[in-house]
Amino acid sequence: MTNSLDSFVAQRLTERRAQQLFRSHKTLAAAPGPNARVDGRELVTFSSNDYLGLATHPQVIAAQQRGAELGAGATASHLVNGHFEIHQQLQQKIAELTGREAALLFGSGYMANVGVINALVGRGDFVVQDKLNHASLIDGGRLSGAQYLRFAHNDPVALERQLQRARAQAGDSGKILLAVDGVYSMDGDTAPLAAMAALCETYDAWLMVDEAHGFGAMGSEAFPCAGSAAAAGLDQASAPIVMGTLGKAAGNAGAFVAGSRALIDYLTQFARTYIYTTGMPPAVAAGCVQALSLMQGGSLAWILQQRIEYFRSRAALLGLPLEESTSAIQPLVLGCENTVLAVAQALQKAGYLVGAIRPPTVPAGTARLRITLSAVHSEVQIDGLLTALATALEKTQVAGVSP
Template structure:
């Protein structure tokens, strides 16, 4: 038997030795995009605040007005924690996503775990992309359903698993995927996936954490990758989105048919057995979604992404193929990623160094995220600093060999 203190210290020492130890950076306020980090001013390219709404004065003012309703919801939504502002937010989400109804959750993690476990269990099958977010993976594992995975965005591999699930028996099949992948920035081939779901009588669930607000269609410009793929409520019946990224706030939602939302209200344990969203957060989210519709923030973000990729191509930087606000630069080695990230910070730029187990072994990367608030000058500054840091790494490697 190992004493708890010894067990904890051994595991922490192991993580430090592997260059995988994580520590907090303390921000003085939400970056806009300049952030005061541990007392130093940095330009942040590590935030998920894609539209710059986290520090928008109208969103903050709406939260302050919402706080007049109470600091907290005081109970779960089904006991007495559901306010008029919660219903207003759910109605606004349904409008933005083009769905009949929506349901609020405390976080994206709670939404994914709750929805999967409400919809499938023993005798059913969950099929997931191997690079899915941890919340989808954990939801599938906890559900008790058969759990099948397929190679990232590989439609042939997906069809093999769907056929396997359908031939296995008469249980329900749930295909759960990210719309935009948080560490790779690429999008799922949702239209083709919906076709396969129809062929094998499976239900499609899409996690829109990084798509909601940042992309969409002409009819639903902020609805996310599902809308961008041209999928309606019938072809993509279960849509999860977060309110802490492009909406700049906190919490999450599931959008779909009225029947789906009524069902989840009755059976999603992570909705039923937890305190409701603070009314201040709900009020801030309502105003954030209104601003998405009123301001050209998404168009500005798209322009910044295009500018970043154009300038990076001129410098010959090996970016991944991503059209989203997430622009990864895979360097492979954990030590290299840490050194480059530290060099960028010394130059005045905050960029996340992403290492296993968040990403597969051998794919450590810089996760560069763009915002509508970034200027072209700030983007140029980051790219020049990044190019210099990578050149130093190349020169050091040449000397070592």
């Protein structure tokens, strides 16, 4: 049996390497801020999801250190004896920032999405999802046992067809959950949430928005860092289920779901990925509270938007074919896996770390550089990256890199 297992995994790994799809770790000496020592070399990183620079903020680090005095770990699940006062403070802060009545902490965004979907729908119900949704939403839908319907990316017409189909089959009393990313992690574009919310009202569906890449980075005048749902003008009634992560713009770890008091009470009773796992370490919760206090006024999100606009304007002058994205995620689709790897390696030699994203993370033929911006990037660093990128693309074309 062991030999059979070894043979199986060896074959699959050989295939993955031959396809230029094998992934390996990069070792960082510390969190990038955005300068980092990667595999022993100093680089400027444009591959992090630390959109506001809070992972290295001294006040956040100090808050974590103070939180660690409460204990290294939560010692049990939240419902046994692993729920601390600092957890309660964090949940209240999240509710305040998102304009919701309450919030619930989860170990990760993956656990939150899987737990929420499976707590709300099951056999005989419907889950409707965008074709480019994050894997955690997709897996949550598949695991739930509900009938799983997908629609063309960000296409309200295609969405309405699936909602009509679901409502016709579910009848008047059947449950329909529409789950979408607010900001798409590989394309950087934003879902048409206002149109989606209107369709949910028409077909009596529940809208769930994954704010992993929106929370902290965008919002409305009233809630400047609440995410894409707030930016679209949606309140608790029109976007009743909001999931956000605390390991991206908040610079820490974990995730949350925010919504009505009744929803949070329900998830506390029925979300298995919340009930049956150890609570968030108190140090992380304390760091998150401080991070959310720093992001609350929206000034960091405003600086981030300035960096995004600067990057795009300079990229346009160089004729770089970026995707249409106004978020911190700026993809450059090159198509060929070999080309993407060659350009990423050239950038690393020039002193810049950019993610080379290949299938199966993205569809075949859409391999890309995933450039992510932060409020702590300087204009000099952005200019340096763009110059290096233009040079690398030119050299790659001259060298004739191809599949």
